[in-house]
Amino acid sequence: MDTGNQAQIDYWNGEVGQRWAENHRALDAAFAPFTQALFATSGLAPGEHVLDIGCGAGETALRAARQVGPEGHVTGADVSEPLLDAARARAVAEPAGGAAIEWLKADVQSHAFGMRFDHALSRFGVMFFDDSAAAFANIRASLKEGGRLRFLCWRAMAENTWVALPRTAVMPLLPDAEPPLPDAPGPFRFALRETLRPILDGAGFRDIAFEPVNRTMRVGDTPEDAAGFVVTRGPIARLLRERDPAVQEAALRTVVDLFAKLSGGGPVELGAACWLVSARA
Template structure:
């Protein structure tokens, strides 16, 4: 049974947002691909490893982990969103033989009783939304065997992420009452500052913690129209627009599209993105 401790996030990811992300999962995987490469290069999952994928989404990272650890390993893919998990299950059914079995689990990693059975916990941008981060990371640590490892990605400051700020700054004039992100609240930039994250991981019982800055260009769309749709409906500014009237949403989309067309012509839109690649041991 899924916990209701993180009920707001559960509602968010099982509603219209989760359905939209599930529908457009391929664009998300493409956009995040450079960071996925960095995550798996650092994680270096060995054959036979037992892996927990936290906030697995539509399954891109779980499927990759399963291929990497092979048939002798095992992957547990955990997420709050049933629409995204459904896509992951469908994708796994099409995989070639030789990969590890994957358990697709609707669960809140914040308090789910996984048992101490994993060699490695990993996450691609899935750890910033816990209601109680210290409790969540302590629970993840308890899921790891002695000597287990954790690797995850989280976003750095919004100001360092042009894929967010360029469009956000363009639409803020038509959203005058938009609130700034609240420090410490669940959200994509919760761990932008290492001084916020490191004490939480230490309190949760992790050691040998390292935060490596990773900067990449992120392709958010093959055309200005596709890129505008991506940042307006799946990026952080989607939350700014979610409860707006349709005419405001349409105006925002037109503003972003025009901005991208002016800067990139009719071709692909690639913007700077910056995150932390965090590693730790039990």
């Protein structure tokens, strides 16, 4: 596999990728409202060939396979072997009953797909490229003329209460934490349309549209589950990953207490906001 995006490849093939793979059902449950938005007006048609960018543990690829049917084809591409292993196992245990799926370990930024897809989609998988311009140019080259691109990316952190609240709560434990670089790979890289639109324009996409999607996200059924989600798999997990175990435990307890107060001990539901971006090749 190409290694131009090596830092992300290493990250998603290590402990983080394994953790996401082991907890993919909780992730899919939390992201369900956004998955629904991604597919609600996707226009996927029987017989189409689909590229799922950053397919993870397979939820979106399996759904696409059902929509395009036996005459279609889906390629689920991801850099993470642990997540692809989870996707392959899931496809066996939960057959889609539709298109054949190719699970491909590949960096979409540089992999030579060739012009073969009618549709490229992604659920929160396009914000982690080392070179976004190169990545979207390669995605454009993988689409047939008139092919469609459709993906979800997070809006600003301040609009995502599920991240902002617990992050604010744990920051006193991390006085030396550096703010994220604005153009570095990360979940909020495309929070502003003004950042993303020129990249899509430069890659040759047209009919670019941004639809705001606001949902209430069930972060967990209990404060403990919800805190585990945001501390070990949410965006603040990177802040804590290499910290002393005592700091990690203190952060987890802080977020459990916060969520217990908010939810009264029941399910934790918080605001989440993203862009649904669409374009044509």
